[in-house]
Amino acid sequence: MSNYLYILWIPLLPLATFVVLGLFGRKYFAKTAGIISTASLLTSTILSFVAAKQYFFLDGKVNGVYQKIIALKYTWLQFSPNVSIDMGVIVDPISVMMLIVVTSVSLMVHVFSLGYMKGEERFATYYAFLSLFTFSMLGLILSVNIFQVYMFWELVGVSSFLLIGYYFNKPSAVAASKKAFIVTRFADLGFLIGIMIMGFYGGTLDIGLLIEKFTSAQSPEFLSITSASFLGASMLTWGLTLIFMGGAGKSAMFPLHIWLPDAMEGPTPVSALIHAATMVVAGVYLVARLFPIFSMDEAALTIVTYVGAFSALLAAIIACTQTDIKRVLAYSTMSQIGYMMFALGISKNGGENGLGYMASMFHLFTHAFFKSLLFLGAGSVIHMVHSNEMKDMGGLRKLMPITHAAFLIACLAIAGIPPFAGFFSKEEILTAAFHENKLIYGVALFTAALTSFYMFRLYFNIFWSKEAPAKAHSAGHDDAHDHGEGTWTMKLPLIILAACAVGVGFIPFSQFITSDGAALETHIDMVFSIAPVALSIIAILLSASFYKKENTKSDKAVAVFGGFYRAANKKFYVDELYLFITKKIVFPLIGQPIAWADRNIVDGFILLLASTTAKISSAIKGLQSGKVQNYALYFFGGVLALSVLFIYIWK
């Protein structure tokens, strides 16, 4: 199917932008960098829409089932005859869907940044990094080979590292970037080993072949991998779990989530792009990509489910207690991704039972829009207030009406209030959960309520609670272009995304993206929907009563929860735990001893040899006494010794 080859341009254009800006940006494109990369990205966006149209509506469907199409495949690095890393382009429902998501959100962010990052010293570098990220994310999406996934996985990681550390002279930013990279790297180790297990038993690294081999219960590969077991679990479980570990790292699932909140040190548009819409869902995408294999192994799926659910709940609880608006959003992201994860976890492969899968993808889709919208909104707020802290905000609705409106829409969307996008996807997930696993369903429900609570806590704290502040706020800073919400380049994305947040829910998603590619009939069951929606509304009212006006109700609530609140506010001390392990165990108990041993024992031994030789030589210097008589004596001694030796001993 070579007529999809043009898809190759979608990732390559950003790459080109990166190369150009990276090499010459500082010198030649210091001002125009934004325009250039936005333009190139716009092209790829259009291309991806074209691709989507072609795939979904023209030739993607063969007798009712969407095909997996390998548009391109090139052997990049041969390991052994049939194990190799291939570079390629896969076209199937989720990859096309992701193309849309990534390109459009990225485009929005590019546009937004035009205003937001204006006048930055390393403006060009910023756009270079953005393009690099976009390229790697697209490459990740289009991977045909699990090792290709891993490669772009790493690239995504490093570009996120670079973007988080964009304000490189801010120590906190540096620390955050390091943390993000190392934590994800640790997860990737699992991913790598998982790949090796898969590759070893599957005899290939090609995703298609792997799925083929591991989904037919009779294939020798399947038998060998399931029969081989380590520590009681089958190798399949190990492989999948380790791969999921990689996914969990990128998608900030518990316990590998600690990097995400700190990652908010980066510029806000970056958070919108990477840490809300695209990179963090890579984990979900990975699981979805390998879903047929996952579905062959209950254990792995269960792990996915419970990790996802627990993360969703935990994040939601923590989110209620944070005061830094970006951190709140970060935790909400984590919570939403948890949703997607457990949705996958409870799903089966194919048919009606594939609902979870479809729902998760759907939520991924919708979430991308309203969450990036939230972030961009927060961005413009921060851009105006020059602070992330809620206490510095309040009553901004008059100063920035558009932002206010957009933000409200987004909040409603995420809270799952019909008819906003979030409602539909969330409904599907809840339905799936309800059918599969009541416990999960309960958790999901509670989380949903919490979500609407903290989202509106955020909303009210930003736009209401206090009186509209005097212009003093904005008079404080000296940006030339400062009037309210900033330039149109910052407003436009908000508007577009808001539109999406309202609109995308109505897409008949199940027609396009299902676990097996065949369309799936779904319907919103009004009765079923009552409970979640009602809960959300109650939560919203509650937070309104707490935060709409400045009052002490919230403090009372805090007092009620007491210790639990403090724990939640301290993110349940997970960070501290990690710090303890690294600072108190790894460095002093492994690193330093080894470094010491190397200097003193290993090297010391070598030095000892040398010094001993010197000692001996000065110890025996007496032989050379300078007395010729002694010399003669030794001489004769030698003669005697030799004679005795060879006449009596060595006969």
Added chain:
Amino acid sequence: MNTSAIIFYAIATLILGAALLAVTTLKIFRSAIWLLFSLVGIAALYFWMQVEFIAAIQIVVYVGGIVVLIIFSIFLTQQSGKEMAKPATSKIIFSALAALLGIAFTFNLINHYGFNTLSSQPFNTSVSEIGTQMLSTTSHGFILPFEVVSMLLLAAMVGCIVIAMKPTSADIVHLNKKED
């Protein structure tokens, strides 16, 4: 046990006794004299072995040459009659031990080997015989060694002269200069 045997043992005692005294007495002049006796004894031994020529050479070269040389050098280097420094007892013990060990070892070997003397051909050592062999180039001729030794003696002579010659003040000066 006939007379010749008795003579031999007498000579042997003379040689060894004199030698022993020569290496132990503390008066350097005396030790020179004892050495003289010991050498004369060896000459006597040669006579006893009926190798008169060697005996004569022994007398001439050693008694007449070396010992005289030694005595002169003693006169040159120190006043006679003065006691020499006594060697350290530890050194005496070790040296004696070494020497005795050596003696024992060699005796033992000689015993085991037991040079049995069977041949009793005449042993012609007439001076003329020696002379002809010394200067003949045919087999059993020792002309080459003879020449070589002459070169050696020349070199030795030159060396002695150069070394023993009292250096003129001039040399001292420039040598000292070189010695910095």
Added chain:
Amino acid sequence: MNEVPLTHILFLSTALFFIGMYGLFTRRNLITMLMSIELMLNSVNINFVAFNKYLFPDKLDGLFFSLFIITIAAAEAAVAIAIIINLYRSHQSIDVDDATEMKF
């Protein structure tokens, strides 16, 4: 003609040799050390002559050897004494333990 076995003569020479060696080890006066060396050489001479006379009388190798040894001993002694005198000039002593500047 002789009842004295060769071995006894060898014993004599050996004893003389080691007496000389003893002297070399113990004497501190260079000249006496030289004397001891002369003793050693003489013992060797005795060896050669004895061997020649009693074992291989057909040729005169041993005899000649001893002759040359005597000659060389003379030369050696001469040079040695020259050196000793020179040493005495520079050290004002012919005690071997005074000439131990160079060691270790």
Added chain:
Amino acid sequence: MNLSLLILLPLLTALLILLSKQLAQIRIIGLAGALAQLGTASWLLKLYMDQRAAGNTATHLFESNAVWFKALNINYHIGIDGIALAMILLTSLIVVAGILVSWTMEKLSKEYFFLLVLLSMGAYGFFISLDLFTLFFFLEVAVIPKFLLIGIWGSGKKENSAMKLALMLMAGSALVFVGLMGIYYNTHTFDMVEIGKMGMSLGVQKFFFPFLFLGFGIFAALFPFHTWVPDGHASAPTAASMFLAGISMKLGGYGCLRMAALMPDAAHSYSWIIILLATIAIIYGAFATMMQTDLKYINAYSSISHCGFVILGIGMLNKTSINGAVIQMVSHGLMTALFFAAIGMIYSRTHTRMVVQLGGLLKAMPFISTVFVIAGLCSLGLPGFSGFVAEMTVFMGSWQNPDGVYRAATVISAASIVVTAVYILRATGRTIMGPISDEHALLSDASWNEKLAAGLLIIGILIIGLAPFLINQLIMPSTDFLMININKAITLK
């Protein structure tokens, strides 16, 4: 094409340098010579590829065999296969970079460049020789220049480091020599090709292989004989560090590889020890690096860790892993040379290598910082750079070994990538990022020669990193040849 050119060129350059008078002249000659080497090497690559494409399946190409010491059956037998060629290319690239980096060397510059070129000559000779005696000869030729380079132009306690390095390397070559004697008196030839044909009895192999492998291992920083590496690298002047880590450590790896191919039975029966040592070196080096505060020490220790991968790959004795080992050699050579170059540039400006005294250099010297970051990312195995390709190949290769112990070794080694990330990011975060001190803020960025040097190395890294199939194409056929012997040995078990 006559391979001796690779020896003659440096020789000629060295002589010209000796004859030349003033600094400018010396530099020009040095650079010209280095470029000539690079040209020759690339030309060689082209010819080689053509030959292969033309279907020439001989193990070694461009062979020439001249009798050297007839009486002892010592021949000057040279020829290259893909592996050797890869090494030659690496060497020539690093030589150019090294010359460029030391462009501003004022102190005794004539001698300095002379020794650099001499060192490169040793390396070339080593890589092209097929006769063990010639091999040994060139191995030792490459040692003494290091001693002088470090001792005269070095920094810190240079004399001790130089002495330690020279002695440990000499001890290594002494062991190698013993092994050679063993081989010689059991096969009566030094010719690797013939020996490969003849083979040796298991007993002989098992007795002499350890000498050879340890001997070369010392060159390749095999644990626990690696202690010359940190001091040596840290004290050496920039170019010398580049040569040390980039070229001379490779001599060791290459030698180990050849020996393993020459004595496959022994290699097979000792493989577990090799793998054990390699794994220790990898993880131990990584953790030791984590604790260093001097940039050069950081890189030196990381070299120990990275060279561990080479040994691991060889120890696993299968095609993929050996491939990986070779690629790792090349990649590590380029990467670590780049790293040292960057460190040298930083040091020459700030006059400190202590991480704690640096910071925020990205502001003052963006180019150098970028180079530094690139080297770092390559060393932590980021896709797109050579490090990733090499390490992954090694991992995939060693993972093919289903035995549990080997699996454990692989996983432990793989775990080192996390530690690597930690120390690289620590170093980067402390020196490149963060606030910059006032006196450093005014420093200048890289000069043209430094830019050129770094550029060359980065290009090399990228070529391998982005198009690994190229280097695979070069190496794979030769690894197949190696594997023939080895597989015989393994199946024989």
Added chain:
Amino acid sequence: MSSNIFILLRQELLLSLLIFILLFIKIGKERSNESILNLINGLLVVNLAAGLFGMSEGGIFNGMFTTNAFIVLEKNILNLALLIISMQSYAWLKNHKQLAEFYLLIFTSLLGMFFMISSGNLLMFYLGLEMSTISLAAAANFDLAKRKSSEAAMKLILSSAFSSGILLMGISFLYGTTGTLSFDVLTAHITNNPMQIFAFILLVSGFAFKISAVPFHLWTADVYEGSPVAVTAFLSVVSKAAVLFTFTSILYKVFTPIATVWYSVLVVLSIATILIGNLFAIRQDNFKRFLAFSSIAQVGFILIGISGSSQAGSASLVYFVLIYVFSNLAAFGVVSVVSALAGKENISDFKGFYKTNPFLAWVLTIALFSLAGVPPTAGFFGKLFLMMAGAAKNNYGLIIFASLNMVVSFYYYLKVVKAIFMDENETPIQKLSIPKITQLAMYICIAGIIITGLASLVYDYIYSLSIGI
């Protein structure tokens, strides 16, 4: 016979001729030292040249004097060494009063060595040995007013007299047990009965003393340090080489019946020699002493080579000696120039030497590298071939020991290099003006060091001439 006697004896006769010329020079009218030196050097060149052509072999004086191409080659090497030494000691001899006598003694010594090398008979061997020793002992005293010089001479003459006493004892017992002095006959009568082994060991100890193998080496350092550099060089290179040649040929020709015994004797000696030599060399500061001990260690390696007792063994010995002539004399050349012109003989004085005298520094460094056995210098090949010859006996323990000791030796050689190049020194040796002729000698040495190794034809030539057991 008388026809070819001149050809067979030509090297010896030429040397004797030189000696007489010296006598005439002495008794003739007063000449300036320079003119005499130039004359002598010229003559030496002739002498060397004369040896190079007309190889012929045979024995005269019924086998007391034998020669063949190999022996001629050995003598040529010694001639070459002598020439180089005399060129290098130019600076020292220029203002020495008795240089004629000095040369006379040295020549006589060399003549003795020649006779020793081609001796076919124990008597000739002994005479040659004594001839070389006595005149050398006299020469050792030629820094007449130096305390050290006379001390050295005293030590040399006494200990060598003692050793020759022991040697003679051995010879006498050999004679007593076999009844002959000529080597050809001797071989037939050699058995391994204790008496003969004892005699053999006495003989070997005499040799070991001359080549200063442990434990018979103790005189070496002191004598080297005390005597004039020229004599030291002569001792360390020429006399050692001559004795080694003789030793090897006697071992290979005469004592074949007890080869196993002398093999183990050599192994023991070599191990002791290498070890002690290295251990003492490490801690020396006086350059001549340092070279003394290093040369002791070298002898250890040589013994290993000889122990191979093959054609390669004797070939590698001669090859190594040739290389050793170049390397060691280059080193001694620098030392002699420095000690003659700057009066400094300590390694610590050489700190910062490179800054003031780059040429000398390079010569010294290359020489040291060659001694240490670093490629591409010839020393590398020399040492390796010795060890290869030794390894032929499959005694790998010995080889391992030796090669590890090579590392130790590297340490002290590199220490000197370090002093020359790396150490700082506020009062370095001032810039020295080297006599042209000495410079020439150094160039010859360097050329030799480079060429002898890389040009394999040298070794192949030697190998073609040499003989094994």
